Amino acid sequence: MSSLTAPCFIPITPSSQRCRKTTHLITKSARIRCAINLDTNIGSLETSKHPCNGVAGAPNGVASIIQHSHSTAALGTSEATLGRHLARRLLQIGVGDVFSVPGDFNLALLDHLLAEPGLNLVGCCNELNAGYAADGYARSRGVGACVVTFTVGGLSLVNAIAGAYSENLPLICIVGGPNSNDYGTNRILHHTIGLPDFTQELRCFQTITCHQAVVTNLEDAHEQIDTAIFTALKESKPVYISISCNLAAIPHPTFSRKPIPFSIPPRLSNQMALEAAVEVATEFLNKAVKPVMVGGPNLRVAKACETFVELADACGYALAVMPSAKGLVPEHHPRFMGTYWGTVSTAFCAEIVESADAYLFAGPIFNDLSSVGYSLLIKKEKVIIVQPDRVMIANGPTFGFVGMNDFLKALAKRLNRNTRAYDNYRRIYVPDGRPLKCEPKEPLRVNVLFQHIQNMLSSKTTVFAEAGDPWFNCQKLKLPKGCGYEHQMQYGSIGWSIGATLGYAAGALDKRVVACIGDGSFQMTAQDVSTMLRCGQKSIIFLINNGGYTTEAEIHEGPYNVIKNWNYTGLVDAIHNGEGKCWTMKVRCEEELAEAIETATGPKKDCLCFIEVIVHRDDTSKELLPFGSRVAAVNSRAPIPH
Secondary structure (H helix, E strand, C coil), X not given: CCCCCCCCCCCCCCCCCCHXXXXXXXXXXXXXXXXXXXXXXXXXXXXXXXXXXXXCCXXXXXXXXXXXXXCCCCCCHHHCEHHHHHHHHHXXXXXXXXXECCCCCCHHHHHHHHCCCCCEEEECCCHHHHHHHHHHHHHHHCCXXXXXXCCCCHHHHHHXXXXXXXXXXXXXXXXXXXXXXXXXXXXXXXXXXXXXXXXXXXXXXXXXXXXXXXXXXXXXXXXXXXXXXXXXXXXXXXXEEEEECCCCCCECHHHCCCCCCCCCCCCCCCHHHHHHHHXXXXXXXXXXXXXXXXXXXXXXXXXXXXXXXXXXXXXXXXXXXXXXXXXXXXXXXXXXXXXXXXXXXXXXXXXXXXXXXXXXXXXXXXXXXXXXXXXXXXXXXXXXXXXXXXXXXCCCCEEECCCHHHHHHHHHCCCCCCCHHHHHXXXXXXXXXXXXXXXXXXXXXXXXXXXXXXXXXXXCEEEEECCCHHHHHHHCCCCCCCCEEEECCCCCCCCXXXXXXXXXXXXXXXXXXXXXXXXXXXXXXXXXXXXXXXXXXXXXXXXXXXXXXXXXXXXXCCHHHECCCCCHHHHHHHHHCCCCCEXXXXXXXXXXXXXXXXXXXXXXXXXXXXXXXXXXXXXXXXCHHHHHHHHHHHHCCCCCCC
């Protein structure tokens, strides 16, 4: 009987037909020859999400991005170094671009990464943006990587890595560490807090990465690096690798072996638990009169987007997504209702979901934001919750070691077809109204802006929604078949989208990013527009200038929510400085907006386009108003007496 834990590795015979997808990994402890499968398809938009939206991606179980570029001949001394070995491993798992900030402890390592054919080093303006860029790259390519220096670089990176951890993105976070001879001494080094203990940085990363490796000698460096990379892909979380600054250039026999591609064994369900879960869920749902299905963000982690849609096709249930799962389910599906987000849901969606007598939530995360201050009208006795490795049945049992894909596939064969909830939705549905027509030269309104953005979207675009009011406005966009969508709803770090747009665009050359960013967020991370220009990217950035932190103001008003206004187009022009392709425009009315979009998608389609949209300070989505009030109420709860 199998479980969801990784199975034991079995030896490979020389005649194995899987030799192209396996590697001989000699472990320090047992020296066993293992087959380790590294599948980088984490369910990102460019891999598992796109098939749901009608765009071809990597087939399940096939790591199609793995490179086979190295010959079987023995490596020369210059290629058999620790630095080159790490570079080859990154290329193997699909990382073609590494985001970096140089510092004295990582310079030698950067030299060896640069020397590897096919690996591109992207220098960022600061470590925070390098981490955000690796996050965005992982969303488009399945895995990302960044390289910074010890402590001053690593601690600047922490916020971005924490966000990637919350979003279940595998990142390889590489730090150039102190000279190996300095460990265990009483020496005090620069870039530290003045203590001879060099573990301050490591301790900070322990709670936001799933594995940590500190490489201070060559004997086990090969094993440590491979184990860290394997763990990142297996757990779909960031890992931390520190490499002593004096080791990157040194050759070692373990680095001379050809790094052969390898892949992760599939997680298998416990068959008895699976059968029991399916039987109980089938009985529960088939008794319901108006059951519904709601997709959550963990569909991506489980790589179950397609299976979820197949279940919807089979059973006929009305279909919705949580706000953090937008883009994971095709919005052109015939029974798709929209976003279920409590009081700020898509029109008529909450009414159908909350009036259902049974709801199946696949991969949900119920936090204070996704539940609008814990105000969802969902009854525990009516809900089935399916997570990547378990199934919870209403007030009944929880079945562990049950994979989401296996459960949804089996359930699709057993459920009776029932379209009553969707039929009811069709009866009460009234199409959304259009914004009031603007008078000539009338100051631009946010709802008019997003009406125009809607018309820009296609299978060749990906929307990036920054934290704040863009979350609500972008939720209302109807994604065409194949259109990507990214946001960071769990962690919600403002400023994330600049670096993430940089990384995503580097990894998805066939897509044009349409990023919607507030002025407060932009002030956090604006510098790496410079890196976008240096890389020749052609994203379209809508900078929504309303003079402050509007979301925070709706939660709690105060003078601290007003920020210094910048000349944003002037700033980007200064960053441009005549180098690279860049076009900017400031718009104040609908006529100017239409002209800007026509230019950005026409004559300037090969440029980075920056459009500053000036709107009234109080012009927000209608959804932000009740959302702010409810979150404020939750935040201001009085302490419980103890």
